[in-house]
Amino acid sequence: MSEQNQELSVEKVEEAEKIKNVANEYFKKQDYQEAINYYTQAIEINPRNAIYYGNRSYAYLRTEFYGYALADASMAIELDKTYIKGYYRRAASYMSLGKFKEALRDYEYVIKARPNDKDAKRNYTECNKIVKKIAFQKAISVKETKKKGADSINLDSMTIENEYNGPELVDGKVTLQFMKDLMEFYKNCGNLHRKYAYNILLDVKDYFMDQPSLVDVPIGDDNTFTVCGDIHGQFYDLMNIFAKNGLPSETNPYLFNGDFVDRGSFSVECIFTLFGFKLLYPNHFFMSRGNHESAMMNHLYGFEGEVKAKYTTHMAELFTEVYNWLPLAHCLNNRVVVMHGGLFSRDDVTLDEIRSIDRNRQPPDEGLMCELLWSDPQPQNGRALSKRGVGCHFGPDVTANFLKMNNLDYIIRSHEVKNDGYEVAHDGKCITVFSAPNYCDTMGNLGAFITLQGKDMVPQFTKYAAVPHPNVKPMAYANSFLSMMC
Structure with a gap:
C-alpha cells in the first residue's frame, strides 16, 4: 500500500479512506448508487488503491452493471495481483455475462491461493459444470437427435x-x-x-x-x-x-x-x-x-x-x-x-x-x-x-x-x-x-x-x-x- 500511495500526501490518503468508509456505510444500507458515488470520489483522490475498485465493482454487481463491475475488478487486479476479492468480483462479473471459461480461470486462481475457501471451491465446481455442459451441448447439437421438449409431452x-x-x-x-x-x-x-x-x-x-x-x-x-x-x-x-x-x-x-x-x-x-x-x-x-x-x-x-x-x-x-x-x-x-x-x-x-x-x-x-x-x-x-x-x-x-x-x-x-x-x-x-x-x-x-x-x-x-x-x-x-x- 505504501508503494501505491508514495506520490500522495498522508492527508490525501486519509481523506480517500474516510470517503471509502462513507461509501461502505451506504453499501451496508443497500444504497448502492450512493456507495458508487463515494467510491468514485475515493478513486479520484487515490486511483492506486485496489480495494476501492474492488468495492465499487461489488456495488456495480449489486446494481447489475456487469460491464462496469468487470472493468473495476480487472483494474483492482492490475493494481494488486494478490487481491483475492478482485478475482472473486471479476469471476462473478464474467459469470453474470455468461463468460464461463473466463470466470473459471479466476476461480482457479482463488482456490489455488486459498485452498480451504469453501465458497471458492463451490463456485469453481459450479462454473466448471456449466463449462462442461455447454461443451457437451455444442458437441451433440449438430446431430439434433434429442426430441424437443414440446414434442415429447403426452x-x-x-x-x-x-x-x-x-x-x-x-x-x-x-x-x-x-x-x-x-x-x-x-x-x-x-x-x-x-x-x-x-x-x-x-x-x-x-x-x-x-x-x-x-x-x-x-x-x-x-x-x-x-x-x-x-x-x-x-x-x-x-x-x-x-x-x-x-x-x-x-x-x-x-x-x-x-x-x-x-x-x-x-x-x-x-x-x-x-x-x-x-x-x-x-x-x-x-x-x-x-x-x-x-x-x-x-x-x-x-x-x-x-x-x-x-x-x-x-x-x-x-x-x-x-x-x-x-x-x-x-x-x-x-x-x-x-x-x-x-x-x-x-x-x-x-x-x-x-x-x-x-x-x-x-x-x-x-x-x-x-x-x-x-x-x-x-x-x-x-x-x-x-x-x-x-x-x-x-x-x-x-x-x-x-x-x-x-x-x-x-x-x-x-x-x-x-x-x-x-x-x-x-x-x-x-x-x-x-x-x-x-x-x-x-x-x-x-x-x-x-x-x-x-x-x-x-x-x-x-x-x-x-x-x-x-x-x-x-x-x-x-x-x-x-x-x-x-
Missing part, C-alpha cells in the same frame, strides 16, 4: 390425482373462472397440477409461434391500454397491479414488457398467471421478451431452479422453447414502440427490420435482438459501451433519429430499477417503466405502470409500494455462485 398420459384440489382447465382451455381460481390458489401457496401447467405451455407456445417479432397493437380512441415493466417473480406485487388497475379483459388490455421471472421466488406463479391471461385474451393481452427470458439467465438467477423444485427439469427445458418464441417488441397504434431494453448501435433500423428478426433462439451477444433486450438510455448524445457489458447506451439524438425515421411519438422500455417506478428521459421521448417494487426485497423502489388512451397516447403513471409476501426470500432458487452477490 398430456393424455398424465392423471389428475384425487387429492388435487386446485383449479382445472375446462376441456383443456383457460376460462376466466379458472384464472380467478388460479390466482387465489397461488395466493394460498398452491401448485397448479403439472398436466394443466404443461397444457398451458404447449398452447401458449403454439400461439407465440404464429406471431411476428414485432407485434402491431391497435387501440381504439376511447380505449385504455396498460403497459407494465419488469415483474421478476414478485407474484404478490403482480396481484396488487390487478387489484389497482383491474383484471385483464377485452376492455382492459395489458402489455407486460419482459423479465417476468428470475430473482423473485414466485416466478412460476407469475408466468403461469401471465400465460393464462394470454390464452384467455390473446388479442388483448401481450408479452414481450426480456433479457431474463433466456436459458442462461434462468439457470443463474433462479427460474430454472424454481421450476425444477415445483415441477421437473423437463418443464424447465420446455420454458426455454416457449421463451424463444416470445415477441421482441410491440408497436401501439403505429405511434409508440415498446421493447424491454432499448435502441440500437445502428441509425438505420426500421420497424420492418425488427419484424423480420429470426428470434427463435437464445439471445445473441450482439445485433438487433441483443440490443432490444439489453440496451439502456444515457443522458448525453451519441452512443457508448454498455454498463452491463451487453447491448449499448444510446442518447437523446439516437432516440430522436429512430422516432423520426419510423414516424413514431416515443418509446417505452423497462429493464432498469427506478426509484419512482418510472423515468421520463430524452425530452419525453424515452420512458422507462419498472413494475417490481422493493426489487429483491432490498432496493426500496416504488413500482409503476403506464396507462394510455388510444385517442392521444399520452402516458399516465401509477406508482405503488411493495405488498407483503410469504417468507420465501428472493433468489431462493438461484445458482449457488450468486450467494456472494446477494
Whole structure:
C-alpha cells in the first residue's frame, strides 16, 4: 500500500479512506448508487488503491452493471495481483455475462491461493459444470437427435390425482373462472397440477409461434391500454397491479414488457398467471421478451431452479422453447414502440427490420435482438459501451433519429430499477417503466405502470409500494455462485 500511495500526501490518503468508509456505510444500507458515488470520489483522490475498485465493482454487481463491475475488478487486479476479492468480483462479473471459461480461470486462481475457501471451491465446481455442459451441448447439437421438449409431452398420459384440489382447465382451455381460481390458489401457496401447467405451455407456445417479432397493437380512441415493466417473480406485487388497475379483459388490455421471472421466488406463479391471461385474451393481452427470458439467465438467477423444485427439469427445458418464441417488441397504434431494453448501435433500423428478426433462439451477444433486450438510455448524445457489458447506451439524438425515421411519438422500455417506478428521459421521448417494487426485497423502489388512451397516447403513471409476501426470500432458487452477490 505504501508503494501505491508514495506520490500522495498522508492527508490525501486519509481523506480517500474516510470517503471509502462513507461509501461502505451506504453499501451496508443497500444504497448502492450512493456507495458508487463515494467510491468514485475515493478513486479520484487515490486511483492506486485496489480495494476501492474492488468495492465499487461489488456495488456495480449489486446494481447489475456487469460491464462496469468487470472493468473495476480487472483494474483492482492490475493494481494488486494478490487481491483475492478482485478475482472473486471479476469471476462473478464474467459469470453474470455468461463468460464461463473466463470466470473459471479466476476461480482457479482463488482456490489455488486459498485452498480451504469453501465458497471458492463451490463456485469453481459450479462454473466448471456449466463449462462442461455447454461443451457437451455444442458437441451433440449438430446431430439434433434429442426430441424437443414440446414434442415429447403426452398430456393424455398424465392423471389428475384425487387429492388435487386446485383449479382445472375446462376441456383443456383457460376460462376466466379458472384464472380467478388460479390466482387465489397461488395466493394460498398452491401448485397448479403439472398436466394443466404443461397444457398451458404447449398452447401458449403454439400461439407465440404464429406471431411476428414485432407485434402491431391497435387501440381504439376511447380505449385504455396498460403497459407494465419488469415483474421478476414478485407474484404478490403482480396481484396488487390487478387489484389497482383491474383484471385483464377485452376492455382492459395489458402489455407486460419482459423479465417476468428470475430473482423473485414466485416466478412460476407469475408466468403461469401471465400465460393464462394470454390464452384467455390473446388479442388483448401481450408479452414481450426480456433479457431474463433466456436459458442462461434462468439457470443463474433462479427460474430454472424454481421450476425444477415445483415441477421437473423437463418443464424447465420446455420454458426455454416457449421463451424463444416470445415477441421482441410491440408497436401501439403505429405511434409508440415498446421493447424491454432499448435502441440500437445502428441509425438505420426500421420497424420492418425488427419484424423480420429470426428470434427463435437464445439471445445473441450482439445485433438487433441483443440490443432490444439489453440496451439502456444515457443522458448525453451519441452512443457508448454498455454498463452491463451487453447491448449499448444510446442518447437523446439516437432516440430522436429512430422516432423520426419510423414516424413514431416515443418509446417505452423497462429493464432498469427506478426509484419512482418510472423515468421520463430524452425530452419525453424515452420512458422507462419498472413494475417490481422493493426489487429483491432490498432496493426500496416504488413500482409503476403506464396507462394510455388510444385517442392521444399520452402516458399516465401509477406508482405503488411493495405488498407483503410469504417468507420465501428472493433468489431462493438461484445458482449457488450468486450467494456472494446477494
